[in-house]
Amino acid sequence: MARPKSEDKRNAILDAATRLFAERGLAGAPTSEISRLAGIAEGTLFTYFKNKDELINSLYREIKLELGDAVISDFPRRKNVRARLQHIWNRYVNWGIANHEQRKALTQLQLSDVLTRDSREAGDKPFVECKNTIHDAIGVRVLRDDLPHELVSKSFGALAEVAMELMALHPKEANQYRDTGFEMFWSAITRH
């Protein structure tokens, strides 16, 4: 009833925040400038998000959801562990390159201390399939002995981040970096 909020404006705010957070970090992106870039008055921002922290948390969840979609669609559930891991790797890394600003913004958001426990949990939800794949990998004993789950997943994330950084730096050899990166990860975790 009465005047409804506009989905367009909400998205414009989130887009503007993404760009500014990516370029200058959370502290370097005042609400005044986010509003200006979104083409609205500063007060309007606070009808869509009750404060800056809520905007940050919403943006985090939104981006994580998009990333989760990109990673999990067409997931080859029936294939072997290596193929599944490579699927996740490729989708993750390709998404990061195709959505450079969102990726940069995401890293800023992730290391901020305003993300609530709820948001972090919600952000992890789309990635259960990834977790399971790693569990399978450990269960099937294709990996090194006694490799803790945490070490596998964090190494995956860290090496993917490295790969994306270098792909962004050298676009011509992007595919090369993506594939070599995965081979490095695979060699790191498997027994030989």
Add this chain to the structure above:
Amino acid sequence: MARPKSEDKRNAILDAATRLFAERGLAGAPTSEISRLAGIAEGTLFTYFKNKDELINSLYREIKLELGDAVISDFPRRKNVRARLQHIWNRYVNWGIANHEQRKALTQLQLSDVLTRDSREAGDKPFVECKNTIHDAIGVRVLRDDLPHELVSKSFGALAEVAMELMALHPKEANQYRDTGFEMFWSAITRH
């Protein structure tokens, strides 16, 4: 001549900044609180560092220098590539665990945008030996084909960071994580 500056005060400021930067990030550490924690008046801080940016840059260089010392002392120049890389890995990771606050502060500093080009270059200087070791590794063809220098060094850093994080989280198994971490890195970069 006249009244000299006190090395103690300077160090107190740097120590206080290290603690606060590590705990709350650069933005969350106002000069007023740094001064209070250092036991001096706020104005005094600005006789030792002409502004906050200079404090940040000085702290970065100081920490990098200490880290460089820790990594490079007793460097086994005559041993093979693997032994040299493992020396760097162990020293790096051990330093990170023994100096938790400095490590946390360093990561905050590194991703801030107030570090000058000069500071970054100065910070890299103590690590030439590390660079050379990687060059040697590539030259001696013990590594995968066509592995770019950047990919090796960035993977090293990323995996070391992961190892330190998990060592801090599980102190009992710290040595296990440190050694497994290096094995993973070594497997990642070598041919088999």
Add this chain to the structure above:
DNA sequence: TGTATAGTCGAGTACGCACTCAGTAATGAG
């Protein structure tokens, strides 16, 4: 011991920020 010099202090200043609010304009319901 006297004096010039420079370190120390902390209240004060200017500024940028997140957020508010009174006035206004759209919109949906009847």
Add this chain to the structure above:
DNA sequence: CTCATTACTGAGTGCGTACTCGACTATACA
């Protein structure tokens, strides 16, 4: 068309910040 409701606006507010400055004090040197 009317009215109730809510979105929209942007100048304004209060607060926290980096940094200054005049009064004071410790030190080196003659």
